[in-house]
Amino acid sequence: MVTIKDIAKAAGVSPSTVSRVVSNHPRISKETSDKVKRIMEEMGYHPNVMAKSLVSKTTRTLAILLPRPAEEMFQDFFFGELLRGILTQSTRAGYDMLLTAATSEQDEIDTVARLVLGRRVDGVILLSSRVNDPLIDYLNERDFPSVLIGRADSSHENMLCVDNDNVQAAFDATRHLISQGHERIGFVSGPPNLTLSHDRMQGYLKALEEAGLKARSEWIVEGEFLQESGYRAMSFIMSLPERPTALVVIDDVVAFGVLRGLTELGYKVPKDLSIVSFNNITLSELASPPISSVDIGTYQLGYTASQLLLRIIQEEPVHQRRIVIPHKLVVRDSSISIAPKRS
Amino acid sequence: MVTIKDIAKAAGVSPSTVSRVVSNHPRISKETSDKVKRIMEEMGYHPNVMAKSLVSKTTRTLAILLPRPAEEMFQDFFFGELLRGILTQSTRAGYDMLLTAATSEQDEIDTVARLVLGRRVDGVILLSSRVNDPLIDYLNERDFPSVLIGRADSSHENMLCVDNDNVQAAFDATRHLISQGHERIGFVSGPPNLTLSHDRMQGYLKALEEAGLKARSEWIVEGEFLQESGYRAMSFIMSLPERPTALVVIDDVVAFGVLRGLTELGYKVPKDLSIVSFNNITLSELASPPISSVDIGTYQLGYTASQLLLRIIQEEPVHQRRIVIPHKLVVRDSSISIAPKRS
DNA sequence: GTGAAAGCGCTAACAC
DNA sequence: GTGTTAGCGCTTTCAC
Numbered sequence: 001m002v003t004i005k006d007i008a009k010a011a012g013v014s015p016s017t018v019s020r021v022v023s024n025h026p027r028i029s030k031e032t033s034d035k036v037k038r039i040m041e042e043m044g045y046h047p048n049v050m051a052k053s054l055v056s057k058t059t060r061t062l063a064i065l066l067p068r069p070a071e072e073m074f075q076d077f078f079f080g081e082l083l084r085g086i087l088t089q090s091t092r093a094g095y096d097m098l099l100t101a102a103t104s105e106q107d108e109i110d111t112v113a114r115l116v117l118g119r120r121v122d123g124v125i126l127l128s129s130r131v132n133d134p135l136i137d138y139l140n141e142r143d144f145p146s147v148l149i150g151r152a153d154s155s156h157e158n159m160l161c162v163d164n165d166n167v168q169a170a171f172d173a174t175r176h177l178i179s180q181g182h183e184r185i186g187f188v189s190g191p192p193n194l195t196l197s198h199d200r201m202q203g204y205l206k207a208l209e210e211a212g213l214k215a216r217s218e219w220i221v222e223g224e225f226l227q228e229s230g231y232r233a234m235s236f237i238m239s240l241p242e243r244p245t246a247l248v249v250i251d252d253v254v255a256f257g258v259l260r261g262l263t264e265l266g267y268k269v270p271k272d273l274s275i276v277s278f279n280n281i282t283l284s285e286l287a288s289p290p291i292s293s294v295d296i297g298t299y300q301l302g303y304t305a306s307q308l309l310l311r312i313i314q315e316e317p318v319h320q321r322r323i324v325i326p327h328k329l330v331v332r333d334s335s336i337s338i339a340p341k342r343s
Numbered sequence: 344m345v346t347i348k349d350i351a352k353a354a355g356v357s358p359s360t361v362s363r364v365v366s367n368h369p370r371i372s373k374e375t376s377d378k379v380k381r382i383m384e385e386m387g388y389h390p391n392v393m394a395k396s397l398v399s400k401t402t403r404t405l406a407i408l409l410p411r412p413a414e415e416m417f418q419d420f421f422f423g424e425l426l427r428g429i430l431t432q433s434t435r436a437g438y439d440m441l442l443t444a445a446t447s448e449q450d451e452i453d454t455v456a457r458l459v460l461g462r463r464v465d466g467v468i469l470l471s472s473r474v475n476d477p478l479i480d481y482l483n484e485r486d487f488p489s490v491l492i493g494r495a496d497s498s499h500e501n502m503l504c505v506d507n508d509n510v511q512a513a514f515d516a517t518r519h520l521i522s523q524g525h526e527r528i529g530f531v532s533g534p535p536n537l538t539l540s541h542d543r544m545q546g547y548l549k550a551l552e553e554a555g556l557k558a559r560s561e562w563i564v565e566g567e568f569l570q571e572s573g574y575r576a577m578s579f580i581m582s583l584p585e586r587p588t589a590l591v592v593i594d595d596v597v598a599f600g601v602l603r604g605l606t607e608l609g610y611k612v613p614k615d616l617s618i619v620s621f622n623n624i625t626l627s628e629l630a631s632p633p634i635s636s637v638d639i640g641t642y643q644l645g646y647t648a649s650q651l652l653l654r655i656i657q658e659e660p661v662h663q664r665r666i667v668i669p670h671k672l673v674v675r676d677s678s679i680s681i682a683p684k685r686s
Numbered sequence: 687g688t689g690a691a692a693g694c695g696c697t698a699a700c701a702c
Numbered sequence: 703g704t705g706t707t708a709g710c711g712c713t714t715t716c717a718c
Contacts, residue, residue, distance in 0.1 A: 001462070003711055014689045019713060027687055046460035050397040051711035055694045059393070061441075066430075077420050087409075087444050096463075098404075099440045101430050117389035119344070119695095120439075227625070256629055263631075282570070286599055288606075288631045346695055357705045362697060370703055394695035398710045462711095 002043050011039045022047060053119075062090055062309060063121040065135070066101040067128035068108060077253070077281045078298045079127075082149070085302025086125060093310050095122075109138060116144050123309045125149065129161075130193045145312045149305050151195045151322075160312065161322045162305040164296045166196060169327045170203025170248060173276040173294055176329055177246040178211050180337040182274060186219035186244035188233040188254055197222070197250060200278070204248050219244050223254065230257025238265065238273075246274035246335070252284045255291050259334070275334040289333035297325040345386050354382045365390060396462075405433055405652060406464040408478070409444040410471035411451060420596070420624045421641045422470075425492070428645025429468060436653050438465075452481060459487050466652045468492065472504075473536045490652040492644055494538045494665075503655065504665045505648040507639045509539060512670045513546025513591060516619040516637055519672055520589040521554050523680040525617060529562035529587035531576040531597055540565070540593060543621065547591050562587050566597065573600025581608065581616075589617035589678070595627045598634050602677070618677040632676035640668040 004022075008015045013032060020028050021036040039045075053059045064086060090097055098121055102108035112135060115121050122145065126135060129150035136156050139146045151166070152159035177185050187204045190197040201220070208215050218240055223229030230249065234257070237243060249255040255277035262269055269275055269289055277284065280295035304323055311318055347365075351358045356375060363371050364379040382388075396402045407429060433440055441464055445451035455478060458464050465488060469478065472493035479499050482489045494509070495502035520528050530547045533540040544563070551558050561583055566572030573592065577600070580586060592598040598620035605612055612618055612632055620627065623638035647666055654661055 001460075001711095004713095005711080015711090016690080016713075017688060019711095020688085023713085025687095029687060032687080044460065046456060048397070048711050049457075049461040049463045050393050050402070051694090052713085053694095054391070054393045054397050054696090054711080055713050057694080064442075077423070080420070080423055083442075087442060091444055091446070097442045099407075099426075099430060099442050101434055103434070113389060114392075117344075117387065118392040120392045227629075260629060283626060283629070286570075286603060286626070287629070344695095347697095348695080358695090359697075359706080360704055363704085366697085368703095372703060375703080391695050394710090395697080396710095397695080397712090398697045400710080 002045050011036045061096045061121045063098045063124040065126050068102050078279045081298040082302040085299040086306045089303045089306035123313050129195045147305050147309045164327050166199035167203040169294045170200035171207045172329050174204045174207035182246040184244040185246045188249040189222045190250040225251050227257035230254035231261045234258040234261040249277040252277050252279045252281045292332045292335040295328045345388050354379045404439045404464045406441045406467040408469050421622045424641040425645040428642040429649045432646045432649040466656050472538045488655045490648045492648050507670050509542035510546040512637045513543035514550045517547045517550035525589040527587040528589045531592040532565045533593040568594050570600035573597035574604045577601040577604040592620040595620050595622045595624045635675045635678040638671045
């Protein structure tokens with residue numbers, strides 16, 4: 001392994017001079033600089049990252065903290081897109097990304113403690129936000145540079161967030177169904193401890209209320225971000241004596257489960273049941289029928305989060321503690337009523 | 344930031360004793376150990392990762408080198424599953440994962456040089472293998488611990504690989520179509536510089552040859568791992584005066600593009616064209632009709648690669664330089680002939 | 687402009 | 703069992 005000393009010796013200068021050449025120190029003569037650079041090239045010198053960060057106290061590395069259980073996330077295709085957004089931005093800025101997954105709740109805190117207190121990374125990006133998230137508490141207490149993709153609950157007002165307006169998004173989705181003539185609309189939600197589930201539920205309820213429609217608790221089903229979850233929700237809802245004519249579904253993968261179950265049972269979408277969901281992954285366009293979905297700007301969510309985090313780390317001024325990425329409802333066949341239904 | 348010295352001072356021992364306690368050195372008295380541990384707990388001590396790796400010359404970090412362009416990979420849903428396999432195993436072993444993407448070819452070498460020569464990571468996992476890959480040369484020359492997910496070409500015999508038997512997999516897929524009565528079978532391939540494309544092409548050709556069927560060059564189309572690529576391939580093939588009755592497609596996403604195009608044009612699958620593809624992502628089961636696909640054990644591919652790499656790093660004996668993960672053809676509606684066709 | 691020296695936080699001989 | 707010392711590869715005052 002060739003070190004700064006080896007270069008110094010070969011160039012007949014001191015280690016500090018070599019160090020200065022590497023970091024483009026202003027008052028270093030062009031000659032020495034050129035000579036040292038040539039020798040570095042010849043000897044294949046590369047600075048030792050660990051030694052550098054030991055003294056500089058920065059790592060030029062960010063951590064991505066995967067939600068637990070990570071399985072769901074990976075299965076959800078929009079994760080790849082999110083990752084791509086994060087990676088593009090941070091690579092461009094010269095930062096590396098560390099991917100970490102925790103297994104248990106305790107392990108989650110331990111992992112982040114190791115990264116934060118062990119000065120392993122300069123900042124973290126949190127994916128998915130739960131109500132009363134202990135991780136957010138931990139990071140907040142220590143003032144560690146971090147940004148959340150999602151919304152922090154009210155006890156964490158000063159947490160940096162990149163999020164969608166999920167209340168509005170769900171409102172829009174529900175309004176759309178109402179505009180198609182539906183009056184009996186159900187909601188298939190995700191895990192109740194996620195702020196995401198909570199927000200979308202609010203938007204759904206708000207739209208119903210504004211339209212003077214009543215929400216019925218048996219038309220609201222909670223589950224996971226998994227296909228099976230959609231399948232189960234569908235089974236339950238279709239077994240009700242009084243069924244909704246349309247469904248707002250928390251996630252495309254879940255909607256796919258609903259769609260699949262309906263098809264198996266011989267129901268037609270949108271004729272028997274209309275569907276609108278969220279995230280607009282490739283899958284939703286490819287389903288048959290194609291699923292109407294709210295595009296949440298996944299790539300931009302990741303890209304912006306990474307950008308915001310770097311701004312904090314580099315102590316640049318941050319104007320807003322919460323950045324809202326715009327959403328857009330993409331209407332497809334799954335929610336277009338040919339003949340609007342009446343209750 | 345609380346360091347080993349602070350603990351030493353507070354406990355009235357020397358820094359080395361604290362270091363020994365941290366690393367569970369055998370000959371340290373239970374009393375001091377307990378006392379030091381208690382104080383560490385109280386003061387919230389966590390070892391500085393950088394300082395530790397500077398002296399130990401290990402980082403307990405592995406790099407995942409994303410293929411370029413990474414976009415394709417991310418869009419391909421099986422990437423998430425692969426990542427999950429890698430992450431599960433390495434997290435279990437106490438290693439962190441660094442995710443890196445390069446932009447240009449030169450940048451690719453620079454990136455890996457920085458990681459390798461800068462002692463940033465202990466090993467790398469390469470995703471996707473190209474013919475004559477300069478990265479593999481680079482890593483090989485320096486004897487740097489690395490594992491390739493895929494097959495290295497013949498000039499890199501000693502590269503560690505975790506792979507499928509892609510020749511056999513494509514052979515199986517093609518045989519299946521032949522057994523369904525097809526005699527005119529086309530192949531939609533991926534980028535020609537990937538060993539993967541090459542291997543699957545070989546298997547396809549071999550199956551045709553064994554069955555005494557002739558391969559026709561206009562029935563073989565190369566593209567990317569993208570849906571649009573499948574769409575284009577479909578357009579081309581369906582515009583031929585003499586068309587195949589079945590298609591082997593390099594990847595599920597591409598097959599999806601083919602399927603989608605066919606549906607748009609009013610063709611029926613499998614009646615007008617049968618399809619078999621590879622990877623068996625969730626999508627293939629969900630398509631209509633569901634797509635027959637070769638399951639390549641994606642999770643296991645990632646898990647095993649990570650395991651093998653750690654074995655190398657820890658200098659444990661490695662019995663085989665190439666581990667083959669078994670594949671399995673999952674037959675679905677897209678390739679089941681009700682009425683076998685004759686040319 | 688460049689060199690000498692100290693130190694980042696930790697580990698690992700070598701003493702005793 | 704535990705302390706002392708040197709040093710991992712680098713940066714950064716402080717001299718000159």
